[in-house]
Amino acid sequence: MTATAPTTLVGQVQCPSCAHSFRTENVRFIAEHVSLQGDSIAGPLEGVRFRSSRFDLDGNAIDMAGRACTRTACPRCHIEMPRALLECSTNFISIIGAPGSGKSCLLGAASWSLRRCAGEYGCSWVDVEPRLNALLHGYESALFAGKGGTFHVPRKTEVSGGDWYHQIRVGARIESFPKPMFFRIGWQGDHGDASSVMVLYDNAGEHFQPVAENAEPAYTRHLGRAQALLFVFDPTMAQSAESSHRQELVLIEAIARIRRLSGVDQNAKLEIPLIVALTKADLWGAKEGIDLSNRPIAQGRRVDLDRKAIDAVGAKAQAFVAGAFPELVQSVSAFVDKVYWVPCSALKMASDGAAKNSVVRGESQWSEVPLLLAFDEASRRQGRK
Amino acid sequence: MPYEVVNTSVAQGLTPNHSGYCDVVRTRGLPEEITPLLAPLNYYDDQLGRGRPAFGVRTIRFGGRAWGVVSRVIPNGNDYTGRPNRLAHHVLTPPSETDSISPARILSQFKFRDSFDGTPRYLDREPEIPSTESNCDEVWTALGGQGWCLHISQLALAGSRLVVLIPPSVDGRSVVTSLVAHLPIDQRWALSVAESSSAEQCWAQGVAVRILTTDLDDESGRRTWPGEVLIDLRVSRTAPAPSRSRERDVAQGSATEPSQVVELDFGAFDANRSEGRSDEGSGPIEVAISFESAPVVTRHGAGERTHDCRPLEIQPTSWKQIVAWTILGLITGGFLGFVIRSAI
Structure with missing residues (x-):
């Protein structure tokens, strides 16, 4: 045997x-x-x-x-x-964002995109344990793999209960923990094949709102061990008459919790990289001269990400955010050392000529880039330690 | 004074800068810290609920004491982001009033909200709870008779966990109301019931009876856990009330004595179910995987009732033993004292 x-x-x-x-x-x-x-x-x-x-x-x-x-x-x-x-190194990546900013959509789009094109980035992307990623499979199916190409918006992430949380008994009370998602990302290392497990957390946006932490701190405890932060920011949300939510408050609250949970000095900036994913770029990107038609691919150490292309696009995106949302740029620069601005689009809005209506299609652009960038940065830092 | 809370997904909640799922209506005076404790009760299970309202009677511990909560959760169209929404409406009874306010009164006649419009607001008046409760017992005529109601509530109070399957034609609200209405006044909040809730949720919330509305050919909701008793009332409209012999028959399917905890064996579980169907014909199917505490059945007139043996209840025989052992101890102590004094 x-x-x-x-x-x-x-x-x-x-x-x-x-x-x-x-x-x-x-x-x-x-x-x-x-x-x-x-x-x-x-x-x-x-x-x-x-x-x-x-x-x-x-x-x-x-x-x-x-x-x-x-x-x-x-x-x-x-x-x-x-x-x-038990066998691989692990990278913890926390996804944060305001309610309705598109965290689950971006995660579903990124995962689906990587399943199809991870090879172009010189890596492989597979579920570690498909059973444990069932929630994400649901997002992917709703967005991209529906019957006859139909598109469904994923269900809103619940604040408590349901499929999103593990519930355990601690003494006489029940505690809830968000269900993490596990992916194995493999690449060609110096000494042959190498791989790492990426652990992703997709919380309800409500968990990052101030005061919600008081009663149920377990929901966002993963922030304390995150090796990279993925902040999902929807620039179109501020222009919506329906929602007036201030998204930068979510980031400030998350950073405050990271300081508390990981014991970071109040005067020091966070060392972990922050990737700001600016979603719905198909709606605003063209006006800012941002072209996401080509994937940013160039030879790299772990994953083949074209850092120059990402930085060039990121500079334009940052200029746009600095003009439209200066409070966000100020908050980010005050608290975080290393920031990447990545415009992306999980779904594509296209106008239907015949009916003169806007149609949403399951077609993503650069949705995988924030995730790969977060992994690349987290694993670089891990390698240096 | 009872309180009410409405929770749904909106662009701006009651708390400033809060959006998404949040409280939109709250009676003034209710501590805000209680909101996170209600969060698990806000969940609506689309698969089990099938668009119908899900009622529940539960208790939560806040400030070291038990508050009674009667809830109704319904699907509520799409929210401001275009995603499916739900609306949860809770009526909370503070610990000081659980003796005077029955959950059946709230369940049977309180006007729960079907939707929420306008701006989030605090309510200055307490919820209007009717002084009487309406009788919902007729619902059991379609489910095999009133005996099932008593049987289910008594089993649950005895510590068993139950899943009750009812057909879609039966009103779940009436079933829940009737179950809690027949309990003694001091035990009405002791029985927690939830409609359209999964086994995991019920375990986490300490719910004893979960009621699922399903078609006959639907297997959803059949996921049970060890110790859970499945009572299927979908089959017959004229099923007799449960009897001692029937209960014993069910338990003997996998054990010799009903009081024994039966080791879970899914093979036997399936066999029991198929036997129940073929032998009983149109009779209700009841499958006991195990009994956490053995119900003792005693006869009261023509009907039958189950009495639970509570772990801390001291039986008359126990009193005799305590007295006998005390006297024996005194005699022995006196004798030993006499011997020691003599030796000194």
């Missing part, structure tokens, strides 16, 4: 849900046998979490009923985490 157990394991693992840091050997396995259903923390519908002392030749744990168990969980919160986290 050929043993398929990994030859290398990372020494220390950080739980993507509760941020608990633990040694690899302390990971819990999830019992597979139906008689072992019902966990005291994860809930009655989940298999028992246990620390195994028996393994098969493939490195799988054997549960109390003799079944081989391949799924792993955090020893503290008992929430399932992919086994790849």
